[in-house]
Each structure stands twice: as C-alpha cells, then as structure tokens.
Amino acid sequence: MKKVVVLTGAGISAESGISTFRDAGGLWEQYRVEDVATPEGYLKDKALVIDFYNQRRRQLATVEPNEGHRQLVRLEKYYDVQIVTQNVDNLHERAGSTNVIHLHGELTKVRSERNPRLISDIGYKDIHVGDLAEDGAQLRPHIVWFGEAVPEIENAANLCETCDYFIVVGTSMNVYPAAGLIHYVPRSSRCWLVDPNAVPISRDITIIKEKAGTGVKKVVDELIAMSEK
Ligand code: APR
DSSP states (O other), rough: OEEEEEETTHHHTTTTTTTSSSSSOHHHHHHHHHHSHHHHHHHHOOHHHHHHHHHHHHHHOOOOOOOHHHHHGGGGGGGGEEEEEEEEEOOHHTTOOSSSSTEEEEEEEEEESSSSOEEEEEOOOOTTTTTTTTTTEEEEEEEEOOTTTTTTHHHHHHHTTOOSSSEEEOOSSSSTTGGGGGGGSSSSSSSEOSSOOOOOOOSSSSOOOHHHHHHHHHHHHHHHHHHHH
C-alpha cells in the first residue's frame, strides 16, 4: 500500500470545540506561554500549570471528533496512513485512526517529573500537587513544553522521508521542529494543505482553503479515486 503521512495541528480539532493557539481568541491570547507551557513556568508555579492542563483535560471529555478526523480514518482502507499530530487531544484515536504519533505529548497521560519514562494514563481525571508517581516524584502532565526535547521527531521525519503523499491540516507551521517535517517529504510526493487561512509553505502543494470538516474530505476523495485507478 502507498504511504500517506498527515501532519495535523490545532485547527483539525477546532470544529470539535477545542481552541487553537494563535487564532483570534486562541489559547495564547488567554494565557502566557511562559507561564503554562515551559519548564520554567512549571517550576515557578506547579499548581497553576497542573490546573491549566486539568482544565483542558476536563474539556476533552466533553468534545467529540469531527468530520476532519473521521475522513482521515476512511483513508485507512486504501493507504498506509500515519498521523503525526502536534495536538495533545485524543480525537484522532477516538475517531478510529490506528497509527498516531503525538509530537507534543498527550493530555490523558501524566508522568514522573523525575523519570520521563514513568508514564501513566489517567483519562480525563485531574492531578494535583502532591500526587506522586511510583518513583515518589511529583506527577506532571505528559506534554512537551517549549524548550523540551521532542522524542518522536526522528521517527516522524523517517516516516515523512518515505511517504508517497503528505497532507497538512490545521497548523500555522509556526513551531519547530514539527513545522520542519515538510522538508523531509520527497519532492516527488504530492502534498496538500487544508486550512481556511493562508499558511506560508515553501514547496509545491495543493491548497484547499477550507475548514477541516469539509476540506479533508476533498483530499481523501481524490486519494481514494487515485487508488482505484
Ligand atoms: N480547520 C482547519 N484549520 C483551521 C481551522 C479549521 N476549522 N480553524 C483554524 N485553523 C487553522 C488556523 O488557520 C491555523 O493555521 O489551524 C491553524 C492553527 O494554528 P495554531 O493555533 O498555531 O496551532 P498549531 O499550528 O497546532 O500550533 C503548533 O504550538 O503552542 C504550540 O504545542 C502547541 O502544538 C502546538 C503548536
């Protein structure tokens, strides 16, 4: 089967009711990144950071995948589909995608602040200062904060190097190394971008200037038609 890699960002979850970061009214208009998405912010006020992710985890329990997520699942019958998401929500998995890499971590997981390998799945529950991992260290959100390593980036780059098709959905391509993944995609691979706004991309790519809920279906329909030729 031919390989499709899909790089997604907050925009694919927008129609599910989850705020993006840099759109008007986005999360970074409500909070300072330094306060809630950096190791320094966490050390300065653990309770504030833990509560920020508790609130987002609680919200995640109340929302559903949207048509954008669901269309990508449809593609799995025809292609080897690998989702590489910057999102920390679990909407790709809940829609039924089977191969999902989370570059920036997962809201439903926490880990020891001392040993990053001690990860546990807490679903949509809160954690608090004083909740400890099995090594006795404080539990922290299993999120990649600005300035922290992105453990999955090499795996994602390898997948991009061998993909036949590459789809970008709902990301402003502002944050590296995720945004740099497009440069690993072979020049011969066909690329699409689904986003209602303009996104600066420096390569030949088919732009679908629509929301994910309708735009992803157009790419999926075209790819399915190509697979049936
Ligand atoms: N459908 C598709 N795209 C949409 C929709 C929608 N309904 N609504 C908004 N968008 C697009 C916006 O036009 C924008 O290009 O989604 C993109 C969202 O961009 P950002 O808010 O910057 O989110 P993202 O690119 O995912 O941010 C990357 O930054 O803060 C960090 O770790 C955080 O993973 C995040 C990373």
